Structure formats: C-alpha cells, structure tokens
Amino acid sequence: MLGTEPKGAILLVDDDVNFVTLMSGYLSYQGYDVTTAETGTEAIELLGDVKPDLIISDIVMPEMNGYKFAETVRKSPEINWIPIIFLSARDQSQDRVRGLSSGATVYMIKPFELAELSAQIESALRSSQLMQQNRSKRAESKISVPEGVKLTNTELTVARLVAQGLSNLEIATRLNASKRTIESHISHMLKKTLLNNRTELSRWIIENNME
Structure with a gap:
C-alpha cells in the first residue's frame, strides 16, 4: 500500500496485545491508517486530538469497558458521528442488544471472518461519509438575506x-x-x-x- 492514500483512519481499542498486533497489520495492509489504544480511557484521551473515521473496540477491557466507552463517545458532539464496530467474544443476544444500545454501529462476534470485517468497515464508512456530506449540504444551503434586512x-x-x-x-x-x-x-x-x-x-x- 506504499505510495497510496489511506482508505481511512481507524482507532483500534483492545487490551489484547497479540490481537492488536495482528489486527493492526491486517488493517494497515488493507490500506487503513491505524491508531491503537489499550483501554477505553486511553482511547477517549486520544480522541481529544485524533478524529478517526471509524472505531473498532473490544468490550471487556480494564478501566473502562466497551459499553461505557461507546456511551461516552456518543455523548460528545465532536466525535458522536464516528461509527463504532464492537468485536467481542460475548455472543448472547443480551450482549448484542446492550452493545447496539450503548452506541455501537455494528456488533461482531469473535472469532470472525476477516472478509466480513472488511465489508462491515467499508459499509460503515460509506454510511458515515454520506451522513457527513448531507450535513454539509444542509449547512451550505442555509437561507441567507442581505445584512440589515428588517421586517415590519x-x-x-x-x-x-x-x-x-x-x-x-x-x-x-x-x-x-x-x-x-x-x-x-x-x-x-x-x-x-x-x-x-x-x-x-x-x-x-x-x-x-x-x-
């Protein structure tokens, strides 16, 4: 992927060092610019300076679990638009419901197919880009009148x-x-x-x- 523009920036949040190493390598090979964090707390701090196009997060982590992390992201106007994909070994229906309710865009169960993850990433990025474009168009198309106009x-x-x-x-x-x-x-x-x-x-x- 040398010499090409990144397909997007991804923040990977997981405390499993081996998993992070493997996923970072795969995502980088796929053309993404990857930043990593070991906990939700560290990720929130990073998001103060870095604005990724997508977040991939585990759920079971020290300090701040994935649910709380997603809820925190969704409460912040500056970053609440970022899609979040949960990758978790928790496969019960209540876990999925809680994950989506806390703000996740997609909930995938480990182990998963890398091809499916790639498809979910591309889909989430497309949806996010469309939303951002529509938001910009609405802002650009705001009605304006000459300065100083007053109605009786x-x-x-x-x-x-x-x-x-x-x-x-x-x-x-x-x-x-x-x-x-x-x-x-x-x-x-x-x-x-x-x-x-x-x-x-x-x-x-x-x-x-x-x-």
Whole structure:
C-alpha cells in the first residue's frame, strides 16, 4: 500500500496485545491508517486530538469497558458521528442488544471472518461519509438575506403564518385583510430579502427562529 492514500483512519481499542498486533497489520495492509489504544480511557484521551473515521473496540477491557466507552463517545458532539464496530467474544443476544444500545454501529462476534470485517468497515464508512456530506449540504444551503434586512411587525406576522404553511387566503382571513393585501406584503418581503418565493421565505423564518 506504499505510495497510496489511506482508505481511512481507524482507532483500534483492545487490551489484547497479540490481537492488536495482528489486527493492526491486517488493517494497515488493507490500506487503513491505524491508531491503537489499550483501554477505553486511553482511547477517549486520544480522541481529544485524533478524529478517526471509524472505531473498532473490544468490550471487556480494564478501566473502562466497551459499553461505557461507546456511551461516552456518543455523548460528545465532536466525535458522536464516528461509527463504532464492537468485536467481542460475548455472543448472547443480551450482549448484542446492550452493545447496539450503548452506541455501537455494528456488533461482531469473535472469532470472525476477516472478509466480513472488511465489508462491515467499508459499509460503515460509506454510511458515515454520506451522513457527513448531507450535513454539509444542509449547512451550505442555509437561507441567507442581505445584512440589515428588517421586517415590519405586520410583515413578520404574515411571514410567520407563511412559515406555518397557511395559504394567502387563509392568512387574509386570519388577519381580517384582503388576499391582495397579503400578496402585496409577501411581494414586498421577497424584494426586501432577495428571496425567490414563499418557500424560501418560510425557511428563512424557521432557520432564524423567528417563528
């Protein structure tokens, strides 16, 4: 894999030195950049500086077990998006349920097929990347208007009703005004804000908590 970009960064958390050595070698051969930690506590400290694309963790570990580790990750906004794969010898249904409930994305039982692990890693990374892309698109597509734009009290009232999904006729009835008056208010707001339609006006009101 020399000379190629890593397929992703993985944090491997396990206190079994032999297992970590074998898994690190395999994952590195598969093209991943691997960082290791022996306990959940050490892993949490590492996550303060390192942001891997995926975490692979054991459950039975000293200081902080895998369940507590996953719960801690999920409570932190900076890292709660990272997929977690549990690799554990615990094969009871209640163990699976607890593992997934604590925040694991995937629960695999040792021993496992390396090919299956690779497939699970690739699947988890794809899902995570799609989620990150969608989150970025939502942030980039946020409605904006020229700085300093202010609505009159009447316009704000009309805009709030637009954001609630009311039609122009329904707004006119609610405010005891003519439909033409409401259309005039909306037209004036669109010119003032440089927005294109009622939908964008509604989004602007909602995104800025003006409703």
